[in-house]
Structure formats: C-alpha cells, structure tokens
Amino acid sequence: MESQVIIPDIDPIPVPAPLWLLKVLLLLTFTLHILAMNVAVGGGFIAAITEFLGKKRNSQNHLELSRSISKMLPPFTAFTITLGVAPLLFLQVLYGNFFYTSTILIAWPWLSIIVIFILAYYGYYLYSFRWEKLNGKRFAVVLISAILLAIIGLIYTQNIVLMLTPEKWKEIYFNNPHGTNLNISDPTVIPRYLHFMVAALAVAGLLVVMWGLKNIKSNEQLGKWGIRYGLLWFIIPTLVNIVVGLWFLISLPKNLLMLFMGENIYATIYFLIALVTMFASLIFMFIALNAVKPVMKIMFGKVFLLLTVVMMVLMRHELREAYLKPYIDWEKVQVEPQWGVITIFVLLLLGGLITVIWMLKKSFGKSSLVVHN
Amino acid sequence: MNYPFWDIPFIGGGILIGLVAIIHTFVSQFAIGGGLFLVLTEIKAYKENNSGIIDYLKIHSRFFILVTLVFGALTGVGIWFTIGLVTPTATSALIHIFVWGWAIEWIFFFIEIAAAMIYYHTWDKINRKTHLTIGWIYFIAAWMSLFVINGILSFMLTPGAWIENRSFWSAFFNPTMLPSLIMRTAVSLALAGLYALLTSSNLKNEDLRKLMVKYSAKWLIVPFFILPLGGLWYVSVIPEMAFDIISGGAPAVTLFAVASIFFSILIFGFAYFLPYRHPERFPVALSALFLLMGLTVTAVSEWVREAIRKPYIIYDYMYSNNVLKVNEENVKQTGVLASAKWTIIDTKTETDTLKIGEQVFKLQCQSCHTVEGYNGVKILVKGWQEPFIDAQLQHLNQLKGFMPPFMGSEMERKALAKWLYELNRSY
Ligand code: HEM
Numbered sequence: 001m002e003s004q005v006i007i008p009d010i011d012p013i014p015v016p017a018p019l020w021l022l023k024v025l026l027l028l029t030f031t032l033h034i035l036a037m038n039v040a041v042g043g044g045f046i047a048a049i050t051e052f053l054g055k056k057r058n059s060q061n062h063l064e065l066s067r068s069i070s071k072m073l074p075p076f077t078a079f080t081i082t083l084g085v086a087p088l089l090f091l092q093v094l095y096g097n098f099f100y101t102s103t104i105l106i107a108w109p110w111l112s113i114i115v116i117f118i119l120a121y122y123g124y125y126l127y128s129f130r131w132e133k134l135n136g137k138r139f140a141v142v143l144i145s146a147i148l149l150a151i152i153g154l155i156y157t158q159n160i161v162l163m164l165t166p167e168k169w170k171e172i173y174f175n176n177p178h179g180t181n182l183n184i185s186d187p188t189v190i191p192r193y194l195h196f197m198v199a200a201l202a203v204a205g206l207l208v209v210m211w212g213l214k215n216i217k218s219n220e221q222l223g224k225w226g227i228r229y230g231l232l233w234f235i236i237p238t239l240v241n242i243v244v245g246l247w248f249l250i251s252l253p254k255n256l257l258m259l260f261m262g263e264n265i266y267a268t269i270y271f272l273i274a275l276v277t278m279f280a281s282l283i284f285m286f287i288a289l290n291a292v293k294p295v296m297k298i299m300f301g302k303v304f305l306l307l308t309v310v311m312m313v314l315m316r317h318e319l320r321e322a323y324l325k326p327y328i329d330w331e332k333v334q335v336e337p338q339w340g341v342i343t344i345f346v347l348l349l350l351g352g353l354i355t356v357i358w359m360l361k362k363s364f365g366k367s368s369l370v371v372h373n
Numbered sequence: 374m375n376y377p378f379w380d381i382p383f384i385g386g387g388i389l390i391g392l393v394a395i396i397h398t399f400v401s402q403f404a405i406g407g408g409l410f411l412v413l414t415e416i417k418a419y420k421e422n423n424s425g426i427i428d429y430l431k432i433h434s435r436f437f438i439l440v441t442l443v444f445g446a447l448t449g450v451g452i453w454f455t456i457g458l459v460t461p462t463a464t465s466a467l468i469h470i471f472v473w474g475w476a477i478e479w480i481f482f483f484i485e486i487a488a489a490m491i492y493y494h495t496w497d498k499i500n501r502k503t504h505l506t507i508g509w510i511y512f513i514a515a516w517m518s519l520f521v522i523n524g525i526l527s528f529m530l531t532p533g534a535w536i537e538n539r540s541f542w543s544a545f546f547n548p549t550m551l552p553s554l555i556m557r558t559a560v561s562l563a564l565a566g567l568y569a570l571l572t573s574s575n576l577k578n579e580d581l582r583k584l585m586v587k588y589s590a591k592w593l594i595v596p597f598f599i600l601p602l603g604g605l606w607y608v609s610v611i612p613e614m615a616f617d618i619i620s621g622g623a624p625a626v627t628l629f630a631v632a633s634i635f636f637s638i639l640i641f642g643f644a645y646f647l648p649y650r651h652p653e654r655f656p657v658a659l660s661a662l663f664l665l666m667g668l669t670v671t672a673v674s675e676w677v678r679e680a681i682r683k684p685y686i687i688y689d690y691m692y693s694n695n696v697l698k699v700n701e702e703n704v705k706q707t708g709v710l711a712s713a714k715w716t717i718i719d720t721k722t723e724t725d726t727l728k729i730g731e732q733v734f735k736l737q738c739q740s741c742h743t744v745e746g747y748n749g750v751k752i753l754v755k756g757w758q759e760p761f762i763d764a765q766l767q768h769l770n771q772l773k774g775f776m777p778p779f780m781g782s783e784m785e786r787k788a789l790a791k792w793l794y795e796l797n798r799s800y
Contacts, residue, residue: 006714008375008461012697013469016541025476075490081446082483088453089475092468097375100461104379107458114451121443129435169377174717177380179458338541341473345480352480355510356487362503363495 005166007327008097014334015093017342022090023317029086031313034196035203036079041153042197042204043069043076044124044146046233051139061225066138068211070131073124073142077149081117095163098324102163105172107179110159113152120148150197157193158183164323191248198241199309205233206305209298227298231289234301238282252319259322260315267318274311280304374695374713374736376461383746385739386459391679393455395672397448399564402557402671404441404485405519406565408512410592411437411492415505417588425581427496433572434493440568442489446482460740462695463529463686470535470544471525478521484514519557527553530611530682536689548610555603559596560671563640566592567667570648570660579653586652590644597641604634612688615681618775626680629673636670683741683775692777694740701780708782709736730792733785741776744796751796763790 015022047069054062091099103110123145127138134141162168162183172181183189212226249257259267281304288294288301379386411434418426456464468475488511495504524545528535534543566589573585608616619630640663648655686693696704704712710720710732718732734742734750742750754762766786770778779786 008714011465011469013466013539015469016472022472078442078446078486078490081450082479082486085450085453085482086476086479088450089468089472089479092457092465093472096461096465096468100376100457100465103454104377104458104461107379111451111454111458114447114454118443118447121447122439125439125443173377173715177377178382179379338473341477341541345473345476348477348480352484355484359488359491359507359510363491363499363507 004170005327006170007166008101010097010333014336016336016338017093018335018337019094019330019333021342022094026087026090026094027313027317029083029090031310033080033083033087034313035309036076036083037149037153038200038203039076039207040073040080040124041146041149042200042202043073043207044142044149045201046204046208047073047127048139048143048146051142055139061222061229064222065208065211065226065229066142067131069208070128070138070142072207073145074121074128077121077124095320095324098163098166098327099159101166101169102159102183104179105162105169105181106155106159106183109155109180109182113155116148116152120145120152123148153196154184154189154193157189157196158186161186161189161192164320166327188248188251191244191251194244195241195248198237198244201237202234202241203305203309205230205235205237206302208233213295213298227294228289231285231298234285235282235289238278242278256319256322259318264318264322267315267322270311270314270318274308274315277304277307277311281308374709374715376695377715378735378739379458380735380739383743385741385743385747386455387679387741388747390452390455390459391672391676393448393451394679395668395675397445397452398675399668399671400440400445401449402519402561403564403568404437404445405512405515405558406561406563406592407437407441407568408489408508408515409562410565410569412505412508412512414588415508419501425578426585429573429576429581429585431496433569434496436568436572438489438493442486446486460686460695463691466687466691467525467529470528470541473541474521474525474545478518481514481518481521485511485518488514516558519561520554523554523557524550529687530615530678532688532690549607552603552607552610556600556607559599559603563593563596563600564667566590566596566644567640567660567664570655570663571657574648574655574657574660583652586648586655590648590652593641593644600637611681614774618681618683619677622774623680626677629680630677633670633673633677636666636673640666640670680775684770684777694737694777696777696780701778704780705782708785709733709780710785726788727792727795729785730788730790730795733781733789734792737779737781737789750793754793755797757794759790759794762793763787766790 047066050062050066050069053059054066123141127134127142127145131138165186168183168186208230209227210230212223212228212230214223215226216223249260255263260271262268281301284297284301284304288297291297381389411430414426415430418424418430453464488507492504492507492511495507524547527549528544528547531548532544533547534540535547569589569592570586573582573589576582576585608619618626621627643663647659682688682693684693685691686695689698691697692701700712708720710716710718710729713736716732716736718729720729723729734744738750742748742753745751757765763786765772766779766789769776779789781789
C-alpha cells in the first residue's frame with residue numbers, strides 16, 4: 001500500500017463532449033492565452049528597459065515607444081485573463097483528477113496568484129493612465145508589475161508540472177496538508193518556465209516591430225528605429241532561448257526526452273518542424289534588420305514564428321500525454337456529448353467574434369498602435 | 374475523500390469560499406447593473422443636452438472599468454480557484470455537467486471585457502449612436518453571463534429533474550433559476566445606484582452633483598419593489614429542509630436572513646430620505662457608508678444561500694462532505710478510512726484509536742467544522758460524555774438536520790467519539 005501512487009478516480013458524471021473536441025479547444029485557447037501573456041509580460045519588461053534606456057540616453061524614440069506600450073499593457077493583460085479562463089475550463093474536464101490534486105498541494109501559492117495579479121494589473125493601469133505624471137517613477141512601476149506577472153507564470157509552471165508527476169503527491173501531502181508547498185525543486189520547472197518567459201520577450205519584441213511599421217509613414221526616423229529595436233528584441237532572446245530549450249529538453253526524464261528523438265512519431269515530427277520554422281523566422285528577421293524594404297521579410301518571419309509557437313504547444317501536449325500515460329486510460333473515460341449545447345456554443349462563439357470585430361472596426365478603424373498625441 | 378483535503382486551520386475552507394464569493398458578487402453584480410446605468414444615463418445626457426452628465430460619465434466609466442475589469446474579473450477567477458481547492462469533488466461534478474454552460478458564459482465574458490474597454494476609450498472619438506450601441510452590447514453580454522452563471526449556481530440548491538434524467542437543460546432551468554435570476558438582477562440595479570452615489574457625491578460642480586445624486590438614488594426604487602417579490606418566489610420553491618433552516622432551524626441563519634432584509638430596507642429607506650429628498654446634503658462619506666451596508670447585505674445573503682444548502686453541496690446528489698448520496702451505504706459498510714484514498718492510516722494495522730478518530734474527523738466532518746476555530750467542534754461537544762457523543766453520532770442528521778448522517782463503521786464511530794471526547798479532556 002505505502003509506495004503506491006494515489007490517483008483520484010475520474011468523475012462518475014460522463015464527459016459532455018468528444019475528447020478530441022475538448023483537446024482542440026484546450027490547445028487553441030491555450031495558444032491564444034500564451035500569446036497574450038507574451039505581450040503582457042514581455043511587453044512590461046521591454047517597457048521597463050526602454051524607459052531606462054530612454055532616460056539614460058535622453059532619447060525621444062525610447063519615450064515614444066514606452067508611452068505606446070503603456071497603452072497596450074492593460075488590454076493585453078485583460079486578454080491574458082480572459083483567454084486563460086477558457087483553457088482552465090477545458091483542462092479541468094480533461095485532467096481534473098490530476099489538476100485538482102496538484103493544486104491542493106500548492107493551494108496558498110496558487111491562490112496568491114489572484115492577489116498578485118490584481119496588484120500587477122493596477123500597476124499597469126497606473127503606468128498607462130498616469131504615464132506623464134509618474135515621470136521618474138515609471139521605470140519602477142512597470143518593472144514591478146512585470147515581475148509580479150512573471151511570478152504568476154512560475155507558479156503556473158510548478159502546478160502544471162506537479163499535476164503530471166503523481167509519484168510525488170503522496171509524500172508532499174502527508175508531510176504538509178496545509179497547501180503551503182511548492183514544486184520548485186523539480187529539475188524541469190526552471191528551464192520550462194524560462195523557456196516561456198524568454199519567448200515572451202521575443203514575441204513582445206515583434207509587437208514593437210509592428211509598432212515601428214505602423215509609424216513609419218508618419219515619422220520615418222521613429223518607425224525605422226522601432227523596427228530595428230524590436231527586431232533586436234526578437235533576435236537576441238530567441239538565440240538565448242535555443243540554449244534554454246535545450247536545457248529544458250535534457251532536464252526531462254530520459255524516457256520522455258526520447259519521445260522527441262524518434263520514440264513518438266508525432267512528438268518527433270513536431271520537434272523537427274519547430275526547429276525548421278524557428279530557424280526560418282530567425283533568418284528572415286536577421287535579413288530584415290538591414291533591409292531597405294523589410295515589410296515582407298518581417299511578414300514571413302512572423303508566420304514562421306507563429307508556426308513555431310503552434311508546434312511548441314503540440315509538443316507540450318504530447319509531453320503531457322506521455323507523462324500521464326501510466327495513469328490515464330482514455331478508453332475508460334465515459335463520453336456523452338451534449339450536442340445541443342455544443343451547437344449553441346459554436347453559434348454564440350461565431351456571434352461573439354463578429355460582435356467584437358465589429359466593435360473594434362467601428363472604434364479603431366485605422367489603428368490603435370499609432371502614436372496618439 | 375477522492376481528493377486530498379486541504380487543511381486550513383482555524384477558518385476552514387467554507388469561510389474562504391464565502392469571503393472570495395462575497396467580494397466577487399459585490400463587484401460583479403455592480404458590473405451588470407452598472408452597465409445599464411452607463412447607457413441609460415448617457416441617453417439622458419444626450420436628450421437633455423447636458424454635457425456635464427457626459428463629463429461625469431467619463432469619470433464614472435473609468436472608475437467602472439478599474440473596479441470591474443480588474444477586481445471583478447480576477448475575483449471571479451478567484452472563486453474558481455477556491456472552489457476547486459476546497460470542494461474539488463463538487464467542482465468536478467459541476468464542470469462535468471456544465472462545461473458548455475461555462476464555455477458559453479466565457480463568450481459573454483469576453484465580449485463584456487472587450488466592450489467595456491472600447492466603451493471607455495471611445496468617448497468623443499466615435500459618433501454617439503455607435504458609442505451607445507457598444508454600451509448596450511456591454512450590458513447585454515454582462516447580463517447574459519449572469520443568466521448563465523445563475524443557472525449553474527441555483528442548480529446546486531435545486532437540481533430538480535436532473536437527479537432523475539441527467540439532462541443539461543433540466544439542470545440549467547431548475548426550480549430556483551428564475552426567482553434567483555430576478556433577485557440577482559434587482560440587486561445588480563441597486564448596486565449600480567449605490568456605486569453611482571459614490572462617484573456622483575464626489576463631483577465638484579454643485580448643480581451637477583445635486584442632479585446626479587438624486588438621479589442615482591432613483592436607481593434604488595425599482596429593485597426595492599422587485600426584490601421582495603423575487604425573494605418570496607424563491608423561498609416558495611426551495612427544499613423544505615432549506616426553508617426550515619431559514620425559519621428557525623438554525624438560529625444563526627435566521628438571524629442572517631433577517632439581517633439581510635433589515636439592511637435592505639435600511640438602505641432603501643435612507644436612500645429615499647437622504648440622497649433622494651436632499652441631494653444637496655449628501656457627502657461622500659455617507660455614500661461610502663451606503664456601499665458598506667450594500668456589502669453587508671451581499672455578505673449575509675450569500676452566506677444564507679450557502680447555509681441553506683446543507684447537508685448537501687449539490688442537493689440530493691452530494692453531501693457537504695463530498696460523499697455521493699448513492700455511495701452512502703457503501704461507505705457505511707466499507708468504513709470511511711477504507712473508502713478514502715488520501716489517508717495514511719491503514720485500518721488493518723492501526724491500533725491507536727485516537728489517531729483513527731482524528732482521521733475520521735478529517736474525512737467526515739472537516740469540510741464544515743474546524744477543531745478550534747470557526748464552527749469548532751471542540752466547543753460544540755464540550756461537556757458531553759463519550760457515550761453521549763457516540764449516541765449523537767448515530768443520529769447526526771437528526772441532531773441537526775443540516776448535517777449529513779455519519780457514514781462509517783462502528784469502530785470508526787467509536788474512535789471518533791473517543792477523539793471528540795478527549796478534545797476537551799486532554800487539555
Ligand atoms: C500574467 C499572468 C500569467 C502568466 C505569466 C501565465 C503564464 C503561463 C505559463 C507560462 C503557462 C505554461 C505553464 C507550463 O506549461 O509550464 C500557463 C499555462 C496556463 N495558464 Fe497562464 N499565465 C498567467 C495568467 C493566467 C490566468 C489569470 C489564467 C486563468 C484565468 C491562466 C490560465 C492558464 C492555464 C489554464 C494554463 C494551462 C494550460 C494547459 O496546461 O493546457 N493563466 N500560463
């Protein structure tokens with residue numbers, strides 16, 4: 001009895017949708033969540049460093065950029081939550097018995113996410129609404145908020161890894177049932193986390209590039225500077241992330257590492273495609289750095305980056321399935337789809353998307369990324 | 374018993390859920406009524422051609438997004454987090470029944486957030502008609518998310534025909550769904566008025582302040598008539614047991630129910646005599662006091678709503694201690710310890726009765742009781758002799774109708790009785 005792994009039984013109520021549908025929605029909404037998070041977190045760090053450089057070099061360009069980012073941070077933070085709620089929902093139907101258990105073990109750090117998030121979010125609003133008035137304090141305000149949000153990511157990674165390693169639960173729980181544990185000692189947690197965070201800088205860097213492109217018509221000097229500055233924010237973190245990614249890969253237990261080395265055909269293919277698309281996007285961005293007409297190169301770079309992100313999400317999913325393979329028998333999961341409600345969901349989702357697009361079109365007809373005066 | 378129990382000393386999980394839920398309800402219901410307040414007031418401003426009102430709305434809408442987008446949205450996620458931690462079994466059941474309900478709510482949530490941000494950022498930037506339309510979209514989406522979530526919440530007290538037919542629609546359109554929707558809508562309108570009193574009493578311009586304070590107070594009138602009707606309807610359809618609990622079965626709950634009504638009347642009464650009749654003499658401090666009373670009403674009402682669901686967490690389906698009703702006999706036969714996954718005690722080898730008793734307490738009672746803190750069991754059994762405790766354990770559900778029956782073997786019951794008895798003796 002003692003050494004056995006305890007896995008809570010799956011819920012006796014059937015799953016109300018085909019598993020594939022739930023998995024697709026989980027991965028789709030998670031991808032969107034991560035992209036929004038990238039801008040909210042990475043953008044915060046870039047803003048902080050840009051504030052710092054702007055002050056040090058007395059540079060108008062840096063100021064213009066940090067002011068523009070300040071306007072984007074609150075909405076992207078809002079998207080991070082809204083797009084985070086959806087995967088949270090699907091994760092619970094699919095992997096609830098793993099997720100609830102690991103969460104209970106780290107209950108207090110997990111709950112602290114709410115408080116940390118509220119503080120960081122208000123920090124971003126302060127930075128945005130009071131940009132002029134804050135003046136000397138801007139650097140500190142935005143940096144603190146970004147760090148707080150980054151801490152949330154670390155708590156997430158710890159939980160998402162802990163839910164995959166039921167072998168550890170028993171010892172943790174019986175040593176401390178008060179929910180004040182952490183999972184930081186797992187050797188995969190830090191590299192896995194850094195892999196996300198460094199990527200956040202790169203993706204947010206691309207937003208800076210887009211900002212440069214938008215401004216190039218009204219102010220060529222500023223636009224060009226923005227493109228170059230943003231490209232560097234993309235290229236340098238991405239180079240760093242190659243190392244971090246390798247670190248993550250070798251930190252995995254041997255049998256899971258081998259998934260990507262041919263053991264699992266899907267995992268291996270995703271991995272290979274990801275390597276190709278990642279290098280492709282790096283090369284395009286490199287060329288764009290010194291190009292006279294960088295628009296198309298950046299376009300290609302972006303598309304390849306997006307493909308890379310999608311591949312990474314798929315790899316992560318295969319990894320999770322492999323971690324849990326000994327503990328889940330998908331065949332045994334009862335499924336009774338509520339097709340009626342699913343249909344309504346799909347129709348409302350379409351209606352919702354149309355509504356939001358309509359609102360955006362009506363209100364920001366041109367673009368909100370342009371510098372307002 | 375399927376999940377590890379998160380042990381929170383002194384306050385227990387119930388209080389934690391309550392705390393987060395009260396804060397969230399107070400803010401999110403404002404987010405709904407407040408949406409209607411924004412559009413109707415904007416229409417009023419255009420009709421009366423009063424740019425002062427528009428200036429006020431600009432301030433109020435900033436306050437609005439800061440409160441609802443940040444605090445409202447995150448405390449909502451907070452409830453999810455908390456119920457998953459404290460009552461994972463029930464949360465899992467709800468998710469399995471309602472995942473598409475929640476997915477639909479999420480769509481409205483998304484529209485709501487987008488609309489609120491756009492509404493705030495487009496004052497004077499787009500034409501009036503479009504701006505109003507966006508305001509309406511906000512309000513409708515916000516109310517629809519209430520519509521969906523209310524069906525899920527009310528299900529827990531009155532699962533209705535779902536118990537037999539397991540149909541999503543029966544679960545959603547359950548007996549208390551409509552009356553509680555009406556009550557929550559009324560409350561959201563009242564809260565819109567209360568929050569508006571706060572921002573309007575803070576206005577510098579004398580005339581505008583008078584106008585807006587009086588206008589805000591008017592928002593309390595309609596709910597004042599709707600609320601009691603919704604309340605009566607609600608009480609008439611709740612389970613008998615729940616009704617007994619409110620009407621005297623548990624004095625604390627009765628007290629809270631009365632407090633909820635009392636404070637509501639107080640708010641409405643004061644609103645008539647102070648800000649409505651004398652808007653010129655209505656200081657910010659007083660509006661803060663009003664809000665505080667509103668918070669009190671929210672708190673006691675939510676607390677009552679939770680309390681009357683006992684001994685169930687999902688009525689007629691799952692007991693407060695997470696045991697499914699269908700498994701009741703099973704647990705009685707096998708014993709709690711043997712049915713529980715997360716216990717270190719091996720029933721075959723463990724000989725320490727007190728240890729067994731403590732474990733049984735953890736598994737059977739701790740979802741509602743703490744040892745020495747909130748609803749602390751130590752005080753409750755003070756002065757009871759061991760045989761008396763054991764006798765009570767055999768009729769727990771009669772001792773207090775809102776407790777589930779004790780489910781466990783005789784040995785476990787005796788061990789629990791001994792442990793309970795020793796609580797007061799050994800110190
Ligand atoms: C800015 C704050 C946040 C950051 C930095 C952040 C970051 C992350 C990261 C790095 C992961 C991946 C974890 C891993 O695989 O190791 C993740 C996953 C996730 N996040 Fe966020 N997150 C934030 C806020 C939120 C919020 C507020 C929610 C929910 C409302 C949320 C929902 C999720 C979910 C459900 C997953 C897991 C998806 C899955 O495993 O399939 N996140 N987040």
